[in-house]
Amino acid sequence: MKVREIESEKRVAIAGNPNVGKSTLFNELTGLHQHTGNWTGKTVSNAWGCCRSKKFSYLLADIPGTYSLLTRSAEEERARNFLCFEKLDACMVVCDATCLERGLNLLLQIMEIVPQVVLCVNLMDEARRKNIRIDLDILQTRLKIPVIGTNAHDPKCRKTVLDALDHFFSEPSPEGKEEHIPEGKEEPASEGKKEHAPEGKEELASEEKEEHALEGSSKNPVITYAPPVEEAIRNLSARLRQILPQTDLPFRWISLQLLLGDTSLLAELDRYLSALCPEKGILENVLSSSMPSGTQDLFTDQVTCKIAEYASSLCKEAFRVSGRAHTARCAHCCKNCIYALPSEQCGLQETSSAYLHSLDRRIDRILTGRFLGYPLMILLLLLLFWITIVGANYPSELLSSAFSWLEGKLDAAALAAGLTPWLKDLLIYGIFRTVAWIVSVMLPPMAIFFPLFTLLEDVGYLPRIAYNLDSYFQKCHSCGKQALTMAMGFGCNAAGVVGCRIIDSPRERLIAILTNSFVPCNGRFPALITMISLFIIGTGKFSADPHAPASSAGLPGHAFVAACCLTALILLGVLMTFLVSRILSATLLKGVPSSFLLELPPYRKPRVGKVIVRSVLDRTLSLLSRAVVAAVPAGLLLWLTANLTFHGRTILSLCSGFLDPLAKRIGLDGTILMAFLLGMPANEIVLPIILMAYSGQGFLQELGGSASIKAILTAHGWDTATALSVCLFSLMHWPCATTLLTIHQETHSLKWTLAAILIPLSAGITCCILFNLLMQTIRFFL
Amino acid sequence: MNPKTLLTLQPGEAGIVERLSCTGSLRRRLLDIGLLPGAQIVCVGCSPCKDPKAYLVRGAVIALRATDSRQILLKQEDSSEAGIRSARES
Known part of the structure; x- marks a missing residue:
């Protein structure tokens, strides 16, 4: 060696x-x-x-x-x-x-x-x-x-x-x-199987296995299938070898797959082939000539059964269950081994009773129970939000004071370095403040929410959510696994869209992709929290007092109200997902629900320490880099639009003036709408842009204190209704640029990418209009 | 008498697969997870809306919708009664 x-x-x-x-x-x-x-x-x-x-x-x-x-x-x-x-x-x-x-x-x-x-x-x-x-x-x-x-x-x-x-x-x-x-070793396997399962079908199988043993290790066959299948494989692979002489592909296996009717492999081979030989459609011809018609299902059954039988016989041999467990009467042993033992070794009764009384099942009975299932889901969500809001308050204050200290230092340094005033303004007030604002307001909620969410994921609760919600998804003619992709959307909609690959049916997958942005992602989430904690719990009535202390989110009671509002908003998003899915499957993507097959994994103890460290680090880094990458050009652009003038008015005010009539209809104003447009590369910066645009000089007036943010907003005519409209619009508007790119990659279609913009947008506009009508009616009567 | 399908199993009951009456991709999926003729399957629970039910197949718990489980035919045996009995006993 x-x-x-x-x-x-x-x-x-x-x-x-x-x-x-x-x-x-x-x-x-x-x-x-x-x-x-x-x-x-x-x-x-x-x-x-x-x-x-x-x-x-x-x-x-x-x-x-x-x-x-x-x-x-x-x-x-x-x-x-x-x-x-x-x-x-x-x-x-x-x-x-x-x-x-x-x-x-x-x-x-x-x-x-x-x-x-x-x-x-x-x-x-x-x-x-x-x-x-x-x-x-x-x-x-x-x-x-x-x-x-x-x-x-x-x-x-x-x-x-x-x-x-x-x-x-x-x-x-x-x-x-x-x-x-020695090849003879194959013998005991088939003999052992005869003992365990004295059925006619298995007899046949073991005969074939002997044949395989005789054939020995003649290069390929792991398993030898029934003679007609083998015959067909031999024919087809010989033909394939002729077409692709110089390549080293697993011909035997490819032939087998093609015989079983794997059309996607055919397409893949075609692509592979087109690089080597220009002739088109050659594969289809070969396939149709060498494949007896109507044998697909028969072959599939034979092949799958054969493989499964072999696997099961191997498995039976490999299990060394202590002592008497091999005799099926020993219920005690079976209780512990039921998860893995091939069927015949345990009696049916023991198997079922053992699992039905296992801890997993008992937890499941609560978490997916008839009465407790849904309330527990909502409560869990509420709890997550509550912890997030309460916990995020203190680090947020801490960070913002740290940043304002740093800003003072930077300011002094810039003065000392003799930077020209406009450059200093641009760098410090334009860029630094935006970044600092994002970090101090958005980072803490994320750093708390995501570890908690990842813990749930690690335990194995997410599939249970899909399991609970599937019957509603079925009513919407879509797939329950959509719930899993929505859960991923909480982290990032782009990741959620990629996650839609787990859905088998292309129609249902498309529905899941198009509706994924109804779940507020990482980037929109903090803005929602900020809006809610500023306007809904800060002041009770619509008469928003700019001087009222708004940072009362720290009080547990208020935080609870905020968490409730947030939960309600998320539930609205989920409701819209159902509604839009239903409408889509009745109009654009007609069809009936296809099959749904979801594995419910055993609950596992989460690795708490590792999860927290990893998700804080990963999320923090990715959020920071995203925020900086997106906010720097946005801050720059804003600074420019706010400082360059055209006919005596700044470009910023021109633009927002242009958007204003439209925005007023849906309870927003031009600046907000423009912020959403500018925030397309990264939703994190929507709120900072609004603030920058409001404060006339084109940068944030001052850092920190949520009271000051509220003062700026109320000075520009915001009240609770505006804040709620912003929340609604933030929940339902176009997906961010990254998500759109991902959607385009996944669907390979410009049409569906456009649909992914229009669908949530129209839902958002409808919701905002309805909400404002409602508010006007309420005000009229009060 | 109607053939007994997986759908008729209530939580706590068990049965043995006789054959699958579906074709195409669902059939392959079911074969993949080990629902071959002769495999034993136990219904272990149902979701709040009763529709997807959870089944124990070859060591893993799988959720299946009613429309799909209707396609899985079970052997006509009274093993299910034994299943109920044992569940009640313990």
Whole structure:
């Protein structure tokens, strides 16, 4: 063996079922911070990361989780294409030890594509708690691939995995290793299965397996399918090989997929092919000629069953449940092992009763209960907001006083450096104040809300929300997973739009994309909080007194009212989502709801410390950079518009004067509308722009104190109604530029991108008009 | 007598899959999660509106809508009664 030879990078993909800890493992290995969460579909796009071991350097890819390689949703398609068309040195398949059978199912399929596979059985500690022991040696012998057991949260696993990979790559040839294992070893597997399941169908299967054993390790077949399937595969792959002679694709597997009617793979191959040979439609011809009609479903069943049977027999062998558990009568043991044991080993009664009395189920019965389900959801939201508002008050004050101190220093420094007055004004009052305002007002709520939200995500509550709300989404002819994408929208609408890939049906996915901006994101959220705490709880009545102390948000009672208002606003957003989804599926995107299949993961203990540190750091940094990147040019532009004059009036006042008539109709004014337009690159800066525009000189009058903000606003004719209109409009207007770009990327259509602007905008305008009519009526009668 | 489907299972009841009557993508999805003929499935709960119900299949809890679970035919057995009984016992 060559020692310490640093070869070129080894490309290794990390694949596996959803929610088995692929991203956690990836983070552990590469030291990166991919977002992780306890729900299916958290990772929707590929991520790359490097890591070095003693012998090699690896380029690791974290790909979205998938149940099988017969893809349906966009995120699974990505995973499939990646495994198929990227040149990989190896693939590491991650399995959940508590749900091994399904993981092996995928493993067997991946082994058909990528010859070099390492199996990593993750969550071994969770399995141990459930009294499941897995015999990794048996898996290794049977599958003829390296198998390792890990706990992704455990720092030690990094070494385990890297050692395994090193060992794997330093073997002379992986194929050679396979040959060491006598082929006869395959026999016991089929015999064992006969004992467990004496059914006719299985008999047939085991016969075929013997055939496979005889065929031995003749390069490819992991599994041999029924003769007609094999025949068809042979034919088709021979044809494909003729078309693509110089490429090194997994032909056997591609043929199989095409036979099972995977049309997206066909499109992908076409694209791949067009680079190599100009002839069009050649694949379709080949396929239609070599495929007997009407066999798709039959083949699908045969193939899936075959793979699943093999996986289940492997799984049965690998489980080492202590003592008597193999006899199905032992209810006590079954109680602990029910999560993982293949069906026949546990009696039905034991299985159901064990799960029905597990802690997870008891929590579920409360959180998704008939009477408590919805109230608890709303209460939880309320609690989050309350903590955020109460908690954000103090750091906010602290930050703003720190910034005003810093501003004084900067001012002095600029004077000392002899900067020209206009440049100093521009830099300090234009740019610095805007940035400082954003940081001090917006950062604290974010730094409190998101860790809390991430904790909920880590525990596994988000899928329960989707589960609870699905029946309403079904009534709107859309998918319950939309709730998950909305939850992601809280962080960032662009992320929410990308997250829509977890929805299978293209129609429902489009609905989810178009309605995602009804959830206020990171950027709009603080503005909402500020509006509410200034105008709704600061003063009771409509007679806003500019001199009243407005910073009373610190009082718990007021904070509670503010939290209630915020919750109501969010609920309104959710309601609008339902309404718009329903209207869309009745008009533009006609259709009936498609299938919905959502996994409810087990509740897991969140890693509190890690979550808080990560989300504070990640969010803080990203928010800061976004704010600075967006606010600097905006501050500049504003300063210019406020200081350049045209026919004696500043450009700013000209513009807002132009927008004013329209804006007055919806209870705003021209300046506000213009701020929303200018705030398109980043919604964070809408409120600062309003303030800058109001204070005549084109920069914020002074920093800090929410009282001063309120004074500026009320001086320009704001009252509670205006503030509420701004809140409504902020909740429903066009999505920010980043989100729009993402929508365009995801839909590949300018038309739908435009729709994503118009739909929330028209909803917002309608709501604002209705609200103002209501307010006028109230005022008329009072 | 109507064939017994997954929809008829109430929380706490169990059954064994006989066959799937759906085609296309839903069929593949269901096969993927392990709903093959002979697989056992337990209804473990329902959502507040009763529609998506949660089922325990091969170690994982999966939520399925009524329209989808209607497509999953179960074996005509009285194993479900056993399921209820055991749930009541403990």
